[in-house]
Every structure is written in C-alpha cells, then in structure tokens.
Amino acid sequence: MKNQSAEVKFIMTGMRQRRRRWVLVTCLLTILAGILCCAMLLLGNTIYPIQEVIRSLSGEQIAGVSFAVNTIRFPRMLAGLFSGFAFGIAGYIFQTMLRNPLANPNVLGITSGSSVAAVVCITVFHTSNTIVSIASIIGGLITVFVMYLLSRGKSFSIGRLILIGIGIQAMLDAAISYLLLVGAQQDIPAALRWLNGSLNGSQIEELPPLMITVIIFTPIVILLGKDLNMLELGEQMASSLGVATDKTRILLIVSSVLMIAIATATTGPIAFVSFLAGPIANRLAGISFSNILPAGLVGANLVLVADLIGQFAFEYRFPVGIITGLLGAPYLIFLLIRMNRKGEL
Template sequence: MKNKSVEFIMAGRRQRHRRWILVTSLLATLSIILCSAMLLMGNTIYSVEDVIRVLLGEQVEGVSFAVNTIRLPRMLAGLFAGFAFGLAGNTFQTMLRNPLASPDIIGITSGSSVAAVFCIIVLHTSNAVISIASVIAGLATVTLIYILSRGSSFSVGRIILIGIGIQAMLNAVVSYLLLVGAQQDLPAAIRWLSGSLNGSQMHELPPLVITVLIFAPIVIVLRKHLGILELGEHSATSLGINTGKTRIALILSSVCMIALATATTGPIAFVAFLSGPIAKRLVGVGLSSVIPAGLVGVNLVLMSDLIGQFAFEVRYPVGIVTGILGAPYLIYLLIRMNRKGDL
C-alpha cells in the first residue's frame, strides 16, 4: 500500500513537471514568434532572409535602417522590459501571498514614475540619470511602505492598503509635475507615462539589459525559497529559510528590474499585475511560475505592441492596450476577493 502511494505521488510530480516544461516551451516559442514579427512587420514588411542578413551585419538598402534603428531596439526593449515586469510582479505577488501585491498596484512603479517625470520635466537629465533616479525612488517607495506598514505582526493586507494609498499620492505628484512643467516638455512626459516602445534606441537599452541579466538569475535561483515563503512566515522559518535575507534579496532584485524597465519604456500598465496569475493558471500547482511569469510578461508586451500598431486605424502605445486588458481583470479580482472576505 505504501509503495502504491509513493508511486502515485511520483507520477503526479512527473506529470506536473511535464506540464511545466510544455507550458514554458510554448511560451518561449510564442516569444520567439512575436520577436520575429516585431522585426518583420512595419510600414513595409521585409522578408525573413533580408532581416537575417541585416542581423548578421550586412547592409541591405532600405532594410538596414528600419531594422537596426527602429525595429530591433523596439523589440529588445519589449523583450527585456516585459520579462522584468513579469518576473518582478510574480515575485511580489508570491512573496506577499496576494495577487493585488503587484508593483504597479502598491505604488512601486509610481515611485519610479515620479522620479523619471521629475528628471524629464524639471531637470532635463540624460537617460542614465533617469535610470538611477528611478531605481532610488523605487527602493525608497518600498522602504516607505515597509515603515508605514510595520505593526505588531506582518500583515499583507496592511502593506497593500498602504501601498495603494501611496500610489494615489504619487500619482497626484505626477499630475502636479505635468501641470507646472514647461509646455514643450509635456509631450515627451505624457508619451512616456502611457507606456510605450516608440522611440526606443539601442544606446538606451544597456542599463535595462544588464540589470535583467544580473538580477533575473537571482530571482530564478531563489524560486524554491520564494515558493516556501508563500507558505507563510512560520512555515518558512521552520523549514530553515532565512526569511529576512531572502526577502531583501528578492525585493532588491525585483525593484531594480521594475525600476529600470519603467525608466526605459514607461509604466506599461498591468503587465506585472497580469503575468503572475496567468503563469500560475497555466503551470498549475506544485511548481514554480517564476520563469513562465517572465515569459508571459514578454508575450503580453510584444503582442500588445503589435495590436496597438496594426489592429486599429490609429496607432496606440503598448500601455494603452495592456491597460484595456488589465482593468477588467482587476475589477473581477476585487469582486471575487470581496466575496471571499479577503478584502
């Protein structure tokens, strides 16, 4: 009887593992297809052969400029920003055990946005300074939320409520900066706030790429610890997890990624919020959704950008499309949580 139980458990584990591999492979394949579409499609649709020749360094008249200057930077910005948003959003939601605990819901993205808009409108600084300011503001926002939410015990609900309040305050600061800013600076700031891949340039991408390449592996390595943290503070401690150090590593990594992604593309709405729940639903219970969540973020950004470019007569920034997708889910989630008594 005991051997049959063990075999049943092992068969379930193998089935879940096969499902994880299948889901992750399909998401990665879809990401490759969307990246290819970003390079091939535009005002002119180029052949696969011409695009490959350009990527290999050849000069093809008419194709080289469009691919190297416009399409490749746009695709890379969407790829790395989407992965950063998806990974960071899933990390916060899992660590705090609440789908509302996303960086763009609890104010972290808004903190980075205030710093970026201030640099754009008031200081007129370079992109490097905007990136540094966004990271510092994101970390400062996390610290402020933690300080204000401290009590006799750790409370996820208190963190979320305080984060939502801070987000409202920071959004008011952004509105004030737009009101007092010079007229000539407003179009750039408003375009950035909508979340857009338009105007992405290769020289602006290294900070985002390097940040994702450094901090994404940290989150991936700690994915098992993240899953244990989801069980609760006491369970994680009893299983030998140093919850304080693990949380600090995960928070620092996630905030750095989300801040650099926000500084590069603007606050693309709801990608961090949607990626984790979608990945968990696809992967199922029992296995980590960290990598799938990052891939879902990539697919959401790239697909939404393609929809915004080609599905309508007027071209819309990617943040408009993701906002349309995410707002109904947020309303649905709030209604469901209210019925369950989680609010």
Template structure:
C-alpha cells in the same frame, strides 16, 4: 500489506511529480516559442515588409538601403525593449504576488511603479537629465517607495490587506505628484512625458538598452536561485523558518532584485500598465502548482508586451502605445479582483 500500500503511495506521488514536471516544461517551451515568434513579427511587420533573408542579412551586419535603418534602428530596439521589459515586469510581479500571497500585491497596485515614474518624470520635465540619470533615480525611487510602503503598513502585526490599502493610497498620492509635475513643466516637455507615462516602446534606441539588459541578465539568475524558497515562503513565516529558511534575508533579497528590475524597465519603456499584474496569474493558471513559475511568468510578460505593441501598431487606424492596450486588458481583471476580495473580507 503495509509495504504494498506504501509503495503504491510513493509511486502515485512520483507519477504526479512527473506529470507536473512535463506540464511545466511543455508550457514553458510553448511560451518560449510564442515569444520568439512575436520577436520575429516585431522585426517583420512595419510600413515596409522585408523578406526573412533580408532581415537575417541586416541582423548579420550587412548594410541594405532602407532595410538597415528600418530594422536595425527602429524595429530591433523596439523588440529588445519589449522583450526585456516584459520579462522584468512579469518576473517582478510574480515575485511580489507569490511572496505576499495575494494577486493584488504587485508593483503596479502598490505604487512602486508609480514611485519610479514620478522620479523619472521629475528628471525628464524638470531637470532634463540624461537617460542614465533617469534610470538610477528610478531605481532609487522604487526602493524608497518600498521602504515607505513597509513603514506605513506596519503595526503590531503584518497584514497583507493593510499593505494593499496603503499601497493603493500611496499610488494615488504619487499619481497626484506626477500630475503636479506635468502642470509645472514647460509645454514642450509635456508631450514627451505623456508618451513615456502611457508606457510605450516608441523611440527605443539600442544605446539606451544596455542598463535594462544587464539588469535583467544579472538579477534574473539571482531571483531563480532564490525562487526555490518562494513556495516555502507561501507557507507562512513560522513554517518557512522551521524548514531552515532565513525568511527576512530571502524576502529582502527578492524584493531588492524585483524592484531594481521593474524600476529599470519603467525607466526604459515607461510604466506599461498591468503586465506585472497579469503575468503571474496567467502563468499559474497555465502551469499549475508545484513550481515557482518564475520563467513562465517572465515569458507571459514578454508575450503580453510584444503582442499588445503589435496590436497597438497595426490593429487600428490610429496607433496606440503598448500601455494603452495592456491597460484595456488589465483594468477589468483588477476590478474583478477588488470585488471578489471585498466579498471575502480580505480588506
């Protein structure tokens, strides 16, 4: 009887694991297909709509009057910027939320993105540096912001609620720094800075994308490799350590990779609002528990950015930057989370 009960239990567990695995790969496949469809629509739609054959010929290197400039110079860089920045925002946000076990613990709310933005604005409107310098300074500023956030929120014991409150305050302070820089900058530099701060794919150029593409392609596999420990880190410090996980090294490596990705994305497209905030919870709701959801979160980030950009370009009489559309989606969810966490006493 005991053997029969044990066999039934094992069979039940294995069936549940197979079901979760099928759901994970099914949802991931659907998200990937939607991402590819949106990539195609980014190349297809514009002031002039070109045939699929003409788009393929331009992407293959053929020079076609009018189409080559529209597709290769304007639409392709815009699509690639949205693709890689959306993936970076989605993955980084999911890492922070999972590792700190709180949906508010993401780079947007904690001030990390704002730190990178403040450094980038300083380079743009005060120093007038190149894109390469802006990228390097943004990454460095993101790392400095994370360090400052940790030092300010650390007391005798680590508290996620304290970390979030300090992050919100840090975000407000850095936003004030950005406002001060804009007031002190030359009037001709302000419009460009505002376009960048709103989070936009406008003006993306192929020659400016390699740093972002290389960063994502190099760091994403590292995050995936370390991501198998995320579920263990969710159990808490003591439980993860007892299972043989070097928690400090794993956490530091994940934070460094995530900050580098999101800082580079911010330097390229500006701080696209709430993508890192929304991607993880949406992926978790679609896939369920039992997986790290890193790839689904990245794909959800891609979908949010590309879909929001298409909506901002073509759904209204006036064209809006992608960050405005994602901000409209994310702000109500942020308010809802703040109210719910306050009622639960998480602060």
C-alpha cells in the same frame, strides 16, 4: 506496505505529470516569444523578407532594410522582450511573497515612485533621457525602501505593507497630476508618453542596463524559487522549514525592484503586465512548481503582443501601455468581484 507503495507511486506519477506540464508550458511560451520577436522585426510600414532581416542583423548594409531593422525594430523588440520579462517576474514575486494577487508593483506604488522622479526630471529640470532613466531607478528604490521601513514595525506585516503601498501610490499619483498641471506645455507630451509606457524611440545604447539586470538577477530569483514558495505558506511555517525569511525576502525585493525600476526607466510604466503575468502563468503551468520563469515569459509575450496590436490593429498607433491597460482593466474588475464574493476584501 502495499498501500504505502501505491500511494508513493501515485504521488510520484502526479509530480512527473505536473513537471511535464510545467516544462511544456515554458517551452511553448518561449517558442511564442520567439515568433513574436520575429514578427516585430519583419512587420512595419514595409514587410521585409526574413532573409534580408537576417543579413541586416548580421552586419550587411542593405538599403532601407538596415536602418529600419537595426535602428528601429531591433531595439524596440529587445525593449519589449526584456522589459516585459522583468515586469512579469517582479509582479509574480510580489504576488507570491505577499500572498495577494493585488500586491503587484503598480498597486504598491513602486512604479509610481519611478514615475514621479522621471516626471520631475522632464517637466522641472528638462534633463536628458539618461538622467531621466537614472532618476526613475532611484525613485523606485527609495519608494520600496520607505515602504519596507514603514511596514516593518516589530515584525514584518503583509497587510501593513500593502496598505502603506496603496497610500504611497495615491500620494505619488497626486504628485504626478500636480506636476503635469503646473508643467510647461511643451514638456507635457514627453511626460505623458513616458507615463503611458511606450517602446517608441527605443535605442540600442539605452538597453544594456536593462538586459544586464535581467540576465544577472533572473538566475538569483529562480534559485530562490523554492524559498519563495515557502514564504507563501506564511512567516512561521517558512521559518520552521528552515527558510531565512528576512534574508530571502530582502533578496527577492531588491532583485525584483531593481528589475522593475530599470524596466520602467527604459520603457515607462507599462500598465498591468506585472499584474497579469503571475496569474496567467499559474493558470497555464499549475502551482506545483515555482513559476518565476513562466511568469517572465508571459510578461514578455504580453508586451510584444500588445505592441503589435497597438501598431497595426487600429487606424492610429497607440503606445503599448494603453493596450495592456485595456487588457488588464477587465481582469482587475473580475478579480475584485471574485475576491469580494469570497470575503477576501
């Protein structure tokens, strides 16, 4: 009995330590996101005092400050914060659910589906930004629906889904290249800006769909966090533990796809954020608890940091997607080498 009591006490102590670590990391990531949001509002061609920024955001009209902060910096900050959060959560869900660090929306072709629809609207139909956004959302949803149907078979297969996703991505990327080759010269710059992922030109009236989607679906996926962890153990194990695997998987896929499709429609496909956020969150917070919230915060911080770097670290300004691509590509190479050494490829 004493041995059992000591073991229980040891386990409970470990759980409390891991929970404290999770809470500490989540709080620090939240504070960092707040600091970066402040930096996005304060920094630019002109650095404004924080008092003037606060007065401007509260509705007071200040010459020069109100336009720069309310029209340019504030929408840009919100777009980066919410899109990064959405990319981070969606990437973590796919990587955890499919038990593969390569299984993120970029690799599986979901963002490519949104991109094809957007490029068609820009280069073929010359539609407004609103129509481009709606089409990109529909394109992402159709892509994941086709992937799920093709991978379903007699039973759901993770390997089949990943292979089908990679194949669809290759096909869609080829379609994007073709559209850029045959499109009118004047349409190519707009399409490339969208494809690179950028916060430039973010407008406050375009952000409510993204913000509402993130606010609605984040609590849903957090509530499903325990079931998501069970799915990581495998189909049979999750079912034996009482998880309704098909229902849970569909809810998680729909929630994450809606978030990433609307985020992509708002900012374009910001490269590697969904790929990096989950592994970084797991490394920081540990893997004892669901890291959906830390992954979202990591994604938001990555986008905000990358945008600040793209704006101020170089002689020329670069879109945020180029900076995240530079950050993510080395990690992808490292991950592939490590998985190959372990025999996982």
